Amino acid sequence: MVEAKINKTEPVALIKIEGLYKLFGNNPKKFMPLVHAGKSKDEILAETGHTLGLKDINLTINKGEIFVIMGLSGSGKSTLIRHFNRLIDPTEGVIEVEGTDVMKLPQKELELFRRHKMSMVFQRFGLLPHKSVVDNVAYGLAIQGVSKSERGAKAKEWLETVGLAGYEEQYPAQLSGGQQQRVGLARALCTDAEILLMDEAFSALDPLIRSEMQDQLIELQQKLHKTIIFITHDLDEALRIGDRIAILKDGEMVQQGEPEDILLNPANDYVEAFVRDVNRARALTVETVMKDPVNRITADTIGEALKQMKGFKGDYGYYVNEDGYQGVLTEEKLQAAYDDDNKAKLTSAHCEALDAISQDAVLETVIPDTLNSQYSLPVIDDQGEMTGQLSRSTLAEVLGNEEPRNR
Amino acid sequence: MADSSWLSEVPQLSRGELRDIRKFLDTEYRDFSREYGEIIEGFFDPLLSFLVWFEKLLLATPWWLVIAIIAGLAYLSSRSWKLSLGVVISFFMIGYFGMWDDTMRTMSIILVCTLMAIALGVPIGIAMARSDRVQSVVTPLLDIMQTMPAFVYLIPVVMLLGIGKIPGVIAVVIYAIPPVIRLTNLGIRLVDKDVLEAATAYGASSLQRLIGVQLPLAMPTIMAGINQTIMMALSMVVIASMIGVKGLGQPVLKSITNQYFTLGLLNGLAIVALAIIFDRVSQAYAKRSQRYLEGMDNG
Ligand SMILES: Nc1ncnc2c1ncn2[C@@H]1O[C@H](COP(=O)(O)OP(=O)(O)O)[C@@H](O)[C@H]1O
Ligand SMILES: [Mg+2]
Numbered sequence: 212m213v214e215a216k217i218n219k220t221e222p223v224a225l226i227k228i229e230g231l232y233k234l235f236g237n238n239p240k241k242f243m244p245l246v247h248a249g250k251s252k253d254e255i256l257a258e259t260g261h262t263l264g265l266k267d268i269n270l271t272i273n274k275g276e277i278f279v280i281m282g283l284s285g286s287g288k289s290t291l292i293r294h295f296n297r298l299i300d301p302t303e304g305v306i307e308v309e310g311t312d313v314m315k316l317p318q319k320e321l322e323l324f325r326r327h328k329m330s331m332v333f334q335r336f337g338l339l340p341h342k343s344v345v346d347n348v349a350y351g352l353a354i355q356g357v358s359k360s361e362r363g364a365k366a367k368e369w370l371e372t373v374g375l376a377g378y379e380e381q382y383p384a385q386l387s388g389g390q391q392q393r394v395g396l397a398r399a400l401c402t403d404a405e406i407l408l409m410d411e412a413f414s415a416l417d418p419l420i421r422s423e424m425q426d427q428l429i430e431l432q433q434k435l436h437k438t439i440i441f442i443t444h445d446l447d448e449a450l451r452i453g454d455r456i457a458i459l460k461d462g463e464m465v466q467q468g469e470p471e472d473i474l475l476n477p478a479n480d481y482v483e484a485f486v487r488d489v490n491r492a493r494a495l496t497v498e499t500v501m502k503d504p505v506n507r508i509t510a511d512t513i514g515e516a517l518k519q520m521k522g523f524k525g526d527y528g529y530y531v532n533e534d535g536y537q538g539v540l541t542e543e544k545l546q547a548a549y550d551d552d553n554k555a556k557l558t559s560a561h562c563e564a565l566d567a568i569s570q571d572a573v574l575e576t577v578i579p580d581t582l583n584s585q586y587s588l589p590v591i592d593d594q595g596e597m598t599g600q601l602s603r604s605t606l607a608e609v610l611g612n613e614e615p616r617n618r
Numbered sequence: 619m620a621d622s623s624w625l626s627e628v629p630q631l632s633r634g635e636l637r638d639i640r641k642f643l644d645t646e647y648r649d650f651s652r653e654y655g656e657i658i659e660g661f662f663d664p665l666l667s668f669l670v671w672f673e674k675l676l677l678a679t680p681w682w683l684v685i686a687i688i689a690g691l692a693y694l695s696s697r698s699w700k701l702s703l704g705v706v707i708s709f710f711m712i713g714y715f716g717m718w719d720d721t722m723r724t725m726s727i728i729l730v731c732t733l734m735a736i737a738l739g740v741p742i743g744i745a746m747a748r749s750d751r752v753q754s755v756v757t758p759l760l761d762i763m764q765t766m767p768a769f770v771y772l773i774p775v776v777m778l779l780g781i782g783k784i785p786g787v788i789a790v791v792i793y794a795i796p797p798v799i800r801l802t803n804l805g806i807r808l809v810d811k812d813v814l815e816a817a818t819a820y821g822a823s824s825l826q827r828l829i830g831v832q833l834p835l836a837m838p839t840i841m842a843g844i845n846q847t848i849m850m851a852l853s854m855v856v857i858a859s860m861i862g863v864k865g866l867g868q869p870v871l872k873s874i875t876n877q878y879f880t881l882g883l884l885n886g887l888a889i890v891a892l893a894i895i896f897d898r899v900s901q902a903y904a905k906r907s908q909r910y911l912e913g914m915d916n917g
Contacts (some may be wrong), residue, residue, distance in 0.1 A: 296819055326821030337816030341834045351820045382910040402820070455789050496633075 222273035223439050225406070226295065231268040232306030232460075233290055234263030239302045252461045265462045269306070275434060277439040279453035281446060281485070288405050288442045289463040292410050295440065296329045308406070318424030334411035336391045338383040344394050345370065345379035351402035362401075365563045369397040373427070389420035396428075400435070407439045414443065424605060426450055446485050450474070450494045458482055469498040469516035475609075492575040492610055497568055500609045501590045501599030507531050508540055508557075516557050527586055530562050537585055538562025554613065555562040567591040570598050574610070581606050632640040651778040662784045669730055669783050676722040682888040684722070685709045692895070696902030704898075708891040717866065724855055724865035725892065727831050730788055731851045736844060743802025743840075744828065753803065768793055768857050776861055784910045786863030794850040801843025805836030841904035843896060866892075 233247060234255075242259045252263040265287050272278045282288050294306055297313055306313045308328060316324055330351060338347050345366045346353070352362035364555075370376055373393040383391055387487035391489060399407055401553035405607055413421045421555050429452055432439065443449050449456050450470045457467040458481075474494060477483040505616040508528040510516040526542040537559040548561055567589040568577045631639075676684065687704055693702040712721050746753040771792060775785045809832050817831045833840075859867025866885045873882030 298815060298819060320803060322821045322823055324821070325819060330818075331816070331819040333812060333816060335812050337812045337819075339817075339831060340810075341908075350817075353815075354820050354822050354826060376820075384910065398820075 222276070224271045225309060226270075226440075227274040227305070227307040228268055228270050228294070229305040229307075231265055231291075231294060231306065232302045233264035233287075233294070233299065234261050234302045235264050243302060256410060257528040260511070263462050265294075265301075266465055270290060270457060270464070273439060274438055275436045276454040277441055277452050279443060279449040280459060281449045281454045281456055281457035281500055283441055283444060285461075286459040288359045288459055289410055290446075290462075291459065292408050292440060292442055293455070295406070296325050296331065296542050305460075326351065326402065328404055329406040329408055330402050330404040331408040331410070332392070332395045332399045332412040334414055335382070336388075336395045336415075338391060338394055338398075339382055342382075343379065344375065344381050344383065344386070347383065347394055348397045348401050350398055351404075355402070366397070366401055369401045370394075372400070372431070373397045384452050389416050389424065392416060392424065397425075400431070405438060407437045409439060409441045411444065412610055413448065414445070415509060421448075428452060446489050450489065456483070471495060475499065490575075491579065493573060495574050495609065496570065497572050497574060497577060497590055497601055498570040500574065500605060501570065502587075504529065504589070504597045505601050506587070506600060507597060508572045511553040513537070513545055513555050513561070514553055517542070517545050517549060520545070529589045529597060529600070530557070530559065531597050532559075536567050536589055536591050539565040539589075567590070567597070568601065569593075577601065578606065578610075621659050621831045637734050647774065647777065651732060651774075655778055659784070659904065662779070665730075665787070666782075666784050669727065669787065669846050672730060673723055673726040674774075677719060681709075681713055681718060688895075689700075692899050695751070695899050695906065698902060701898055705895055708895065710795065711755050712888050712891065715884055716854070716887075717869075717885060718870065720864070720866045720885070721888055721892065724852075724867070724889070725875065727787065727790070727858075727865060728892070728896075730845070730853070731790045731794060732848050734787070735851070736796055737839050738791070738849070739795045739798030739843070740802050742839065743799045743843075744806065745833075746803040747806035748798065757800065760799060763792055764796045768854065772857075772861055781823055781862035786858040789861065790851050790854045790863075792846045793854050797846035798840070798843040799849065800837065801846070805839030805843075806832045808839065809835045838904060838908050841907075844868050845900045848896045848900065849893055852889055852896070855889060865904065888901060 232243065234246060235240060236242070236259065239261060242255065242261050245255055245259065246263060246266065252266075255261055255263050255307060268291060270278075280288050280291060290299060294301055294549070295308070295313075297306070297316075308324075311324075313321075313324065326484040339350060342350070345363060348366035348369055349357075349362040352365065353359075356363075359522060367376075368381060368568075370379060373396055375390060375393050378386065378390065378394075383394065386394065392415075395412070399409075413424050416424060425448060428439075441452060453470055454467055455467065456473050458465050458473065458478075459483050465480050466473060473482060474486055474489065474491060476551075477486045498566070505523050506525060506528045508519050509514050509532070510532050512520055515529070520526070520542055521539070527550055528540050530540050541591065544561060544563075565584065565586060565588070566580070568591070570590045570592050577588070581601060581603055583602075587600045589597050589604075590599040592598050592602055633719065640755050688709065689702040689705045692705045695701070696702075709721075712718060742756065745877075746756050768789060772785070772789050775788050779785045779788070814827060814831055817827050822830065855863075855865060855867040856870050857867070859865065859871050869885045870882050873885070874876065
């Protein structure tokens with residue numbers, strides 16, 4: 212259950228969207244002033260019969276990340292994702308992919324761009340019903356003009372990767388929904404496009420199959436390092452696979468950020484309503500909620516240690532030396548040792564054993580330890596360095612306002 | 619203004635005026651056909667030679683070979699022994715009752731008409747599907763073609779080209795082409811938008827979309843149109859025989875004027891037999907080419 216974090220090297224912007232507006236209707240340009248004047252979607256629809264699809268969207272998507280776009284049905288997610296490969300033309304705004312202004316591409320080059328740069332997975336699969344599974348997977352390559360034998364071989368490989376070896380000659384209608392979407396995924400991967408657009412790709416699947424597919428996507432992403440734009444209306448899904456999340460409401464972007472930001476600091480009631488139903492114990496890691504490691508004791512002698520302990524609240528501290536976290540020290544014990552010998556060196560022999568928890572652990576897994584311990588639990592990173600501490604009260608606070616279940 | 623007879627009687631052109639209009643149009647058209655008739659006939663010459671050649675070919679082929687070929691084609695397209703056996707029996711009976719030559723003539727003209735209707739109708743249907751404007755122009759034309767009595771458009775065709783095979787073919791094609799056009803248009807417009815969008819998203823050009831997605835997915839509907847077209851072409855056989863198209867229609871015409879019931883019935887039955895064979899074979903073929911639709915409902 213440990214979330215895979217991609218190496219946080221310097222992010223490279225791959226897709227840039229600036230000031231994007233989309234007004235659906237017969238004469239959108241004419242009514243754009245109303246949009247700029249700040250009229251709401253409903254007002255514009257009532258006055259002009261035009262539907263405001265997107266309003267002033269600005270975002271940057273980095274190379275190699277999974278960027279999730281989330282929102283309720285009708286909030287403009289599909290409209291937004293279709294702008295990336297220009298299945299929909301914007302009314303206003305700039306769409307740049309690797310520095311290329313997609314809006315300026317003439318038809319032929321747009322087709323080349325779609326063939327090589329991006330591939331797409333659809334909510335209702337969008338498979339070609341009259342082609343066999345292997346031909347469906349090879350479709351993108353066929354459009355590119357790759358020879359039949361070459362694309363067939365490649366398609367077979369990808370079918371194997373998604374776990375559908377042996378289904379090559381079936382037709383889509385003969386497969387289950389989950390299998391069909393695997394074909395859709397294989398088709399998208401088969402072109403080796405760098406960017407993967409997924410419009411509610413898993414929404415039509417049963418919960419169990421869906422979570423299998425999510426796992427598969429995460430696993431594939433660890434190998435392939437694609438840039439994935441993933442649309443969903445399900446926050447759990449967004450938190451599970453997203454490196455960053457953007458939330459849309461009525462065509463407007465209401466919040467953008469890392470999953471923890473969204474969960475812990477919802478920007479408004481709309482986001483909060485989303486967040487309320489999330490199982491935080493499963494969605495958050497220790498790192499995101501732990502407090503600074505203030506009860507750290509780094510002294511050489513017992514006397515110094517006692518002095519450090521007086522400096523902070525509580526009658527205990529965590530002994531940390533150059534080898535990292537060692538154990539917990541209580542004031543009582545230290546005092547006794549000090550009374551024995553006030554010059555004595557501090558060693559790990561003075562510590563009580565207390566297991567530290569990993570900062571990457573999901574909250575759910577540390578609940579029992581945290582509740583059973585009389586002390587706050589020390590939090591360590593991969594190297595054993597102490598990076599924070601987690602108290603019962605912090606845990607209760609974070610998990611407690613998840614749902615008003617105590618009332 | 620005291621005269622209110624227009625309330626009780628339909629306002630009407632005077633006889634003289636009507637006659638002048640008719641005269642004017644008729645002379646104009648007659649002059650036009652005198653002037654351009656030859657050129658237009660010349661334009662259709664290759665078609666005429668093809669028609670003649672094809673008819674001769676069918677007539678010159680030994681009867682058993684024709685039956686074998688048709689039964690073979692029926693089997694290839696339907697994989698049904700029953701249908702092929704039906705073909706053999708029907709054609710044998712047709713020959714046995716002395717209608718072989720007429721049947722071959724009718725078959726040749728129907729085949730040519732159907733091919734022409736497909737060759738013209740499918741592209742027109744595609745154009746309609748791609749443009750609402752084309753659709754709004756063509757649809758009323760098709761309505762006219764389907765409701766205008768065939769005799770009415772026979773007149774100008776005969777005036778222009780005289781009596782014979784070519785005007786017959788033109789009349790039959792005009793009568794029989796609307797279903798292919800309509801159903802090609804409909805079939806393409808009904809193609810699943812999601813599938814088409816997927817093709818676009820993978821960079822398919824509009825030709826690639828047409829050939830790789832729209833036409834194959836519209837094929838069941840287009841085939842239904844072709845089937846309808848064949849049936850309508852067959853039903854025109856008798857009318858076409860009035861302008862000199864030889865075949866099963868002429869004996870029927872003769873039996874009407876002379877009250878030969880049995881002759882009429884036999885030739886009528888031969889037309890029906892052809893219709894049923896064409897229908898079953900083309901439907902079986904359409905069904906077999908859509909095998910991927912099987913199991914569509916367990917998705
Ligand atoms: N082609 C269109 N014409 C008019 N309105 C549209 C069109 N496509 C989408 N819309 C409208 O834009 C809004 C956003 O739709 P969509 O992007 O499909 O939402 P989502 O994918 O988030 O459910 C909706 O109000 C929808 O009715
Ligand atoms: Mg959608």
